[in-house]
Amino acid sequence: MNAAEFTLEALETPALTKAHLADLLFEQIGLNKRESKDMVEAFFELVAGSLIEGTDVKISGFGNFQIRVKAPRPGRNPRTGEAIPIGERRVATFHASAKLKEQIHGSIEQQGGPSEVEWSLGAE
Numbered sequence: 478m479n480a481a482e483f484t485l486e487a488l489e490t491p492a493l494t495k496a497h498l499a500d501l502l503f504e505q506i507g508l509n510k511r512e513s514k515d516m517v518e519a520f521f522e523l524v525a526g527s528l529i530e531g532t533d534v535k536i537s538g539f540g541n542f543q544i545r546v547k548a549p550r551p552g553r554n555p556r557t558g559e560a561i562p563i564g565e566r567r568v569a570t571f572h573a574s575a576k577l578k579e580q581i582h583g584s585i586e587q588q589g590g591p592s593e594v595e596w597s598l599g600a601e
Contacts, residue, residue, distance in 0.1 A: 495521065528569055540573040 495517050502513035524542065527534050534542040544567050552563040573581075 538574055538576045540571055540577055543570050543572070545570050
């Protein structure tokens with residue numbers, strides 16, 4: 478079954494959650510509820526585990542998840558204005574694939590939206 482055959486009509490909230498993904502596997506693929514939940518959990522544990530180990534995660538046609546090390550920098554307590562050093566840290570970033578960007582861009586054009594979209598999916 479390809480991704481275009483999945484429908485998201487049952488979404489009650491504007492966000493797609495792990496519970497919704499498990500429900501979709503149950504309804505549209507036929508897995509039982511426990512298997513669906515376990516499969517979704519296993520997928521996200523695998524992605525998170527790979528990122529924690531420092532391995533990039535590349536999902537063809539969707540995008541890349543990467544770990545980036547941010548350098549230490551000076552910061553400020555917004556309440557007191559006191560200077561506080563912010564240490565080096567690792568952050569996860571996501572970069573959408575060209576295919577996903579084209580699909581999103583196409584859906585905006587179909588809705589009568591702007592003809593150009595500015596992308597800023599990577600965290601800085």
